[in-house]
Amino acid sequence: MATIKPSLAKGTRDFSPAEMEKRNYIFNTLKTVFKKFGYNEIQTPSFENLSTLTGKYGEEGDKLIFKILNSGDYLSKAPENLLQEKSSNKLIPHISEKALRYDLTVPFARYVVMHQHELAMPFKRFQIQPVWRADRPQRGRYREFYQCDVDVVGSPSLLNEAEFILIYHEALSLLGLRDFTIKINNRKILTGIAEVIGKPELIVDMTVAIDKLDKIGLEGVNKELIERGFSAEDLEVLKPIILLEGDNTEKLTQIKEVLAQSTTGLQGVAEIEEVFAYITSLGCAELLTKCVEVDITLARGLNYYTGCIFEVKTNEVAMGSIGGGGRYDDLTGMFGLKDLTGVGVSFGADRIYDVLEELGLFPQSAGATTKVLIANFDKSTELFTLPLLQKFRQEGIATELYPTAAKLKKQMSYADAKRIPYVLLIGEEEMQSGLLSLKHMETGEQQKLSAEDVIARLK
């Protein structure tokens, strides 16, 4: 077997112990909040039948799905002409029947349809698993990354939407974020606007354009709207809506005026108002002024939202959205189960990680694991320390004995590298007196304590 210099596959990452501790800190915080709101975890397989995934993400998306080569003599049934023509695309279904998960949404829809008769509706689930995309890797964009989705299907109640706002607020606050905005819009408002202008067929073009307001400004949006078939008069009607000002109540009042002729549009406003009423009844009215913002330019580029739309941004660091979601009324239609309403949001774990890192918000403990290292001087002290090692662990204290009598400097470096906060030094003197030297690595402070006192200190 030839020796090869090992490397990572392009666009993938290893996670070191320190990184894993921090990632688990984020995931565990999110899970705690999800569970408090009655959401349960599920997992779906890493690969699905190719036919389950194909056609769900548009033509560009299909290209980014990682296909798995069939096992065995996979070419035996491949049509000769496709091989001769080197038709890469057309050959795929003949040599690949499985593909890696591209997101958590389609597998969730498949799960709900397959298990519909066992599920207690409304079905509230969260799912935290990696997904894979054959994107060109670049800074902050990986070919393997975790998605973190929380959805409820089978309940039209807007209490769910209100609770997602509370979930965002509680989770991000627990993680230490202090200044973030949860934007809310409603697809029906966008529909209403397109109706009022008299161009309902252009709603997708309209939303795609105004979704870019943040990036390209009003002028850029107007230019794109013209290109997409809107007139100068349309722009005049749109302008005050796009540039809405005031607090949420003022904005909703103005939108209602503009949408007076659109039943659908007014219903969208009413839905947002009901979400806000729920939040007020839940005793959380202060969120509505502090961190919730009506933003009718919000469309999230996605066509499947049918009601409320959410997006979350931190205001403490320059960073794209760290979460988003909305209500969809036909998630499972693609698998033949019609009219099942759902609403859900997701958390961008990688971005949240970067934000916490930049703001120094990871707790000290999120990088460390072992609590105390017992130094190893020689065979006789080793023998003396072994019962202590076991005793400490019985007390629930993560403890290591350095496994050989290496130079003390090396053992100290080991404790440093692993961020072990305490080192216990037991030499001849300590063995005789029974008082152990406990060194606090950060301060350098050293104390002589009985074994019982060491345990009390470390617990």
Next chain:
Amino acid sequence: MATIKPSLAKGTRDFSPAEMEKRNYIFNTLKTVFKKFGYNEIQTPSFENLSTLTGKYGEEGDKLIFKILNSGDYLSKAPENLLQEKSSNKLIPHISEKALRYDLTVPFARYVVMHQHELAMPFKRFQIQPVWRADRPQRGRYREFYQCDVDVVGSPSLLNEAEFILIYHEALSLLGLRDFTIKINNRKILTGIAEVIGKPELIVDMTVAIDKLDKIGLEGVNKELIERGFSAEDLEVLKPIILLEGDNTEKLTQIKEVLAQSTTGLQGVAEIEEVFAYITSLGCAELLTKCVEVDITLARGLNYYTGCIFEVKTNEVAMGSIGGGGRYDDLTGMFGLKDLTGVGVSFGADRIYDVLEELGLFPQSAGATTKVLIANFDKSTELFTLPLLQKFRQEGIATELYPTAAKLKKQMSYADAKRIPYVLLIGEEEMQSGLLSLKHMETGEQQKLSAEDVIARLK
């Protein structure tokens, strides 16, 4: 987009909320123990460069690796002749450069070599991630399953071996298992036996054969040994060793007699004795008679072990091994880093799951999540309960309000299906008196309590 009836890819599984709770219960128990012994978690990517994996698992293993088709026009650089000949095997490296992880060992070796300059040695890591194999699916064998490995590299001390025995004992005991056997052998003993017989070149044949003692009995083993080149006299020498009786001390004494002429063999015995001495010094001597067993037929079919070898079996349920491992001295040699010693064990999570299920050892709480469901009678009671909902959650109690005023029977079925232990009933009477009706779902018992008392009860 055509509607398709969804199905799972062959050999894969969905995990429902109840299954996830149970799986997490196992993984969290193991993680707690690993951390107490100073092991830290790492994760490696789901796919590796194909060249990293190829040639590490033998010819049969290579066939079971799932290969990922290159993205884009993957056929453009494929040699015409291979396409024409339909040479499935030879074509692979031309159309696939990535493959799914087949185990956690090779990616760990790659990790250690790539990060060798950042790692504090000894490096103690655990890793709990799925692996994928293109095996023919059958009962209990899946194409995606979790492995759970814990290893230390860079330390020759036999304290590590002793600690793995403690880790097995503590983890399995915490999971509720009462009767299990941790078998131990040493590769050097096997080498010594082959030396004593005078056929050191046949050591692999010998170990492969005697490893099957459990399955095919002494006669079967003897037959296979003859086929593999051993003589009738050899069998005579082997017989007392294979059929060793007595306690561990007696067994080791007998082995030492047989191996008196083999330095290597005696060193293997000495290593086991040192592991046992460590366990005794750690204050755990009772394990050596209770659940540790010297078994020199243990070879685990693997060629890379160089020192101690472990295997764990439960005696409460008929089931193959639920764990195993050993010391290896050249794990990273395949990637050019020579002479790095390591030792590690793994836990068979799927089998442990089945054992706990069969013995009814999962704690009640491992299936439930939400603590209390607030029933929803109508809009006015809903309004009354909303502040309570928020208050309960602030107290850390996982709480749900049923999101619509459905029939009570439906709401009760929902609580049953989710195994929610309590339902809070708040109708007109409760709203007026302020005393809430708390129903315990298992007993059917119903109590009138103030909100504060409900919180105290549920916390």
